[in-house]
Amino acid sequence: MAEKKRVVETKIAEKRMSKPQGPRPTVKPSETIRNTTPRSGAAAETAPSKPSNAQTQFSNFEAAMKLFHARNFREAKALFEKAIQGPERDVANRATLHISMCARRLEQSEPVLASAEDYYNYGIAMLNTRKIAEARTNLEQALKLAPGSDHIHYALALAQALDGDLANAHDNLRRAIELEPRNRMIARQDADFAPLANQPPFDALIYPEKKDW
DSSP: OHHHHHHHHHHHHHHHHTSOOOOOOOOOGGGSOOOOSOOHHHHHHHSOOOOOHHHHHHHHHHHHHHHHHTTOHHHHHHHHHHHTSSSOHHHHHHHHHHHHHHHHHHHTOOOOOOSHHHHHHHHHHHHHTTOHHHHHHHHHHHHHHOTTOHHHHHHHHHHHHHTTOHHHHHHHHHHHHHHOTHHHHHHHHOTTTHHHHTSTTHHHHHOGGGGGO
């Protein structure tokens, strides 16, 4: 009886094994698991944007131009040199041009003047190069610092004469001669005073003895 029972159980098991299984459930496309890793584009959108090289180049150039107009040529030149580096070729070309301009102005920068002699010597240098306006400005400042200096009166008279200011030129030459009579002989031999030597009122000042002729 036990053996018969085992045979029956075996047949039942085989029947279960042979039973056809139903179709497996399919996963719909909408139910697929999506990748949660952000794409590079999305990461770029969420990350804080950094200024581009072009923006940095423009910023350096604009800051340099402000310093240039403020006559701060040394610092402007340093920023123009930074503005050369960047993708904008037009900005780089303009920066290169301004670097040369800054260099020239640094070479021609005015010396530091403090005393009357400093202004006098610089005024004479300007007079020799025929920068008459600058010569007058510096000689006038020298005279303010040393109003009793005959050589400053003389140089200022010459600058004023060359500038066409004959009235003030006559007054300063007269004062120079009063302070030091030898300035009369110097004026006679000065080629710059030669065109005025025979014209009133300079003739009477430079050649007073002609009155008796």
